[in-house]
Amino acid sequence: MKFYRSHILIGIDDASLAAGVKEIEALLRNELQKNNLSDEINILETGTLGHFGTGVSMLVYPEQVTYVNLKKEDIFEIVEEHFLKGRPLQRLILDRSLTQNYDFNYKRRIVLSNSGVIDPENIDEYLGAGGYEAWEKALTTMKPNELVDEVKASGLKGRGGAGFPAGLKWSFTAPIVADQKYVVVNADEGEPGTFKDRLIMEGDPHKLLEGVMLCAYAIGASKAYIYIRGEYKLCIHRLEIAIAAAREYGILGNNIFGSGFDLDIFIKVGAGAYVCGEETALIESMEGNRGTPRSKPPFPGVAGAWQKPTVVNNVETLANIPAIIKNGAKWFAAHGVDGSTGTKVYTIMGDVNLPGLCEVDMGTSLRTIIQQYAGGMIEGRTFKAALVGGAAGVFLNDTLLDVHMDYNSLREYAAVLGSGAILVMSDTVDMVDMLWSVLRFFRHESCGKCNPCSKGTALLFKLIDGIRKGKGKDSDLEQLIKVSNGMQKTSFCALGQSPCMPIASAINNFRQDFLTRINVK
Amino acid sequence: MYEEIFEKYTPEKENLIYILHEIQDAHPQHYISEEAVAKVAEYLRIGLSHIYGVLTFYTMFSTKPRGKNIIRLCESPPCFLKGSENILRQLRDLLQVKTGETTADGIFTLELCACLGVCGNAPVMMINEDVYGDLTEEKVENIINSYKGGEK
Numbered sequence: 001m002k003f004y005r006s007h008i009l010i011g012i013d014d015a016s017l018a019a020g021v022k023e024i025e026a027l028l029r030n031e032l033q034k035n036n037l038s039d040e041i042n043i044l045e046t047g048t049l050g051h052f053g054t055g056v057s058m059l060v061y062p063e064q065v066t067y068v069n070l071k072k073e074d075i076f077e078i079v080e081e082h083f084l085k086g087r088p089l090q091r092l093i094l095d096r097s098l099t100q101n102y103d104f105n106y107k108r109r110i111v112l113s114n115s116g117v118i119d120p121e122n123i124d125e126y127l128g129a130g131g132y133e134a135w136e137k138a139l140t141t142m143k144p145n146e147l148v149d150e151v152k153a154s155g156l157k158g159r160g161g162a163g164f165p166a167g168l169k170w171s172f173t174a175p176i177v178a179d180q181k182y183v184v185v186n187a188d189e190g191e192p193g194t195f196k197d198r199l200i201m202e203g204d205p206h207k208l209l210e211g212v213m214l215c216a217y218a219i220g221a222s223k224a225y226i227y228i229r230g231e232y233k234l235c236i237h238r239l240e241i242a243i244a245a246a247r248e249y250g251i252l253g254n255n256i257f258g259s260g261f262d263l264d265i266f267i268k269v270g271a272g273a274y275v276c277g278e279e280t281a282l283i284e285s286m287e288g289n290r291g292t293p294r295s296k297p298p299f300p301g302v303a304g305a306w307q308k309p310t311v312v313n314n315v316e317t318l319a320n321i322p323a324i325i326k327n328g329a330k331w332f333a334a335h336g337v338d339g340s341t342g343t344k345v346y347t348i349m350g351d352v353n354l355p356g357l358c359e360v361d362m363g364t365s366l367r368t369i370i371q372q373y374a375g376g377m378i379e380g381r382t383f384k385a386a387l388v389g390g391a392a393g394v395f396l397n398d399t400l401l402d403v404h405m406d407y408n409s410l411r412e413y414a415a416v417l418g419s420g421a422i423l424v425m426s427d428t429v430d431m432v433d434m435l436w437s438v439l440r441f442f443r444h445e446s447c448g449k450c451n452p453c454s455k456g457t458a459l460l461f462k463l464i465d466g467i468r469k470g471k472g473k474d475s476d477l478e479q480l481i482k483v484s485n486g487m488q489k490t491s492f493c494a495l496g497q498s499p500c501m502p503i504a505s506a507i508n509n510f511r512q513d514f515l516t517r518i519n520v521k
Numbered sequence: 522m523y524e525e526i527f528e529k530y531t532p533e534k535e536n537l538i539y540i541l542h543e544i545q546d547a548h549p550q551h552y553i554s555e556e557a558v559a560k561v562a563e564y565l566r567i568g569l570s571h572i573y574g575v576l577t578f579y580t581m582f583s584t585k586p587r588g589k590n591i592i593r594l595c596e597s598p599p600c601f602l603k604g605s606e607n608i609l610r611q612l613r614d615l616l617q618v619k620t621g622e623t624t625a626d627g628i629f630t631l632e633l634c635a636c637l638g639v640c641g642n643a644p645v646m647m648i649n650e651d652v653y654g655d656l657t658e659e660k661v662e663n664i665i666n667s668y669k670g671g672e673k
Contacts, residue, residue, distance in 0.1 A: 015654050190635065230581055271542065434601075437601040
């Protein structure tokens with residue numbers, strides 16, 4: 001292997017592509033070549049570098065300097081100053097006042113351990129980082145039921161939103177005898193404010209594939225599908241490359257590692273419907289139908305895709321599996337807290353300095369996440385609220401900043417971890433407007449299958465729209481809560497059952513905002 | 522055109538969404554015509570009603586002709602918080618259309634959409650396959666002009 005004195009990591013994601021990263025990278029390569037530096041300095045394309053709103057960014061090792069908001073004309077200066085003369089260009093370095101406390105938390109990362117570090121389009125880099133060791137270990141030394149037991153013992157819960165124990169889900173399907181079983185990856189990320197799965201797939205697609213493989217072996221599935229939303233073009237591209245490479249290396253295919261186990265993975269592209277995140281709706285969509293949820297039981301674990309036993313897992317859930325199998329359940333459970341083991345990937349946005357993502361132990365407080373991993377509040381603004389868990393989440397106020405973010409602690413406050421989206425709002429934001437936006441979303445995304453949801457989401461929006469336009473009555477608040485509670489009890493799937501959470505929390509925690517709107521005539 | 526697309530897929534219902542995606546992408550007006558639906562129904566041997574059911578369910582499909590470029594502005598809470606309503610107002614003024622309409626010259630269709638998963642850069646819009654984030658009024662005007670000038 002060649003030795004380089006310096007490595008430049010360029011973050012490639014939707015945001016940097018939009019900012020023209022490809023042109024800038026080409027120019028950089030060209031400039032390095034011109035200065036005879038190509039043999040000394042290595043350029044690697046990697047996933048996101050972890051913070052957004054900073055255009056094209058690159059991280060230079062060994063100095064660990066992050067350049068942000070790069071323009072083409074900056075490249076000449078960087079090559080001259082930094083790579084020829086060895087003086088990092090202060091002007092373009094990410095503002096230290098924001099990053100001195102910024103913590104990538106690499107030591108504790110599980111899911112994102114390679115993201116922003118390796119080239120996601122090169123399988124050798126994943127192998128070099130210890131990739132596919134768990135897969136080899138499982139196939140050559142473990143029985144399928146041992147995998148299920150290990151995942152059960154780890155305490156891993158589904159990361160898609162519902163938090164159902166992953167090992168338990170597998171254990172329903174594993175013992176069923178069937179001519180065909182399936183693993184389906186739910187990559188139809190649509191919860192507003194959630195983009196963790198996109199970043200996992202963009203930054204480390206092989207980790208997801210390895211998780212899929214381990215799940216398939218554990219439950220005895222020979223086919224797996226990744227159902228991914230159509231807008232995630234870069235994810236689709238990188239997964240296609242990764243699957244092709246895995247096939248070429250014999251990591252996928254027939255009689256893998258001489259074990260007699262066969263597996264192949266396919267990508268299915270969605271067409272834009274929030275409800276398809278519900279697992280039975282997702283399966284309907286995969287089969288070429290309208291994505292409306294099915295009646296349960298039977299659960300997908302018994303009769304899922306094409307009526308065959310199917311395990312549907314979220315991207316982040318599966319991306320945790322390789323580390324669990326490789327290092328053991330005990331190692332995994334040493335992350336996080338009782339009842340919520342492991343780490344959680346959060347996406348943080350809104351009125352914070354460094355919107356982006358972080359992966360931290362379960363149980364980390366909201367305050368720490370905002371301060372340490374999102375650069376704190378935008379200057380001059382104070383914290384008012386956070387919508388945690390996406391549209392189907394809960395509005396928390398400042399008295400809950402120190403609540404530990406884990407399943408049990410949040411439940412005490414009738415809150416949920418959900419998908420891990422954290423939308424931070426400052427004192428200038430009116431909760432009537434925010435709830436209006438949330439309820440508009442539900443009205444649009446209701447699939448129309450059941451009456452409580454299709455009629456209910458329309459009624460909820462009408463009520464909040466009236467309040468927002470200054471035509472509200474005091475009784476509208478009770479009506480919002482009453483209707484959404486009714487929907488929670490009677491709706492067919494989680495979509496119609498969810499609006500009660502943002503509604504109750506917004507009204508209970510920020511009642512004054514609503515009363516002010518209602519009483520201004 | 523249809524034959525070329527059909528050749529890539531076996532005539533099974535599970536391929537319906539793919540076939541519709543491809544037909545829509547290949548049409549200069551980015552929509553699925555009655556003729557297309559009839560052809561697909563014949564190829565897959567499924568009812569017209571099933572295909573229309575699917576078409577009208579998913580927001581990425583259209584049964585009406587659209588402009589050369591499709592603008593999809595995100596209206597979900599994170600973008601809303603970061604001022605997507607102002608951007609929408611500006612787009613309507615710039616293009617002289619209402620939401621869902623196509624400009625008189627057929628260059629743009631303005632649509633709203635749910636979360637695109639690029640919330641770190643809110644407010645965000647997609648034009649065709651390209652994502653534009655951290656939108657400001659100045660930025661939007663430049664972006665629209667770059668499409669008008671035929672650069673893209």
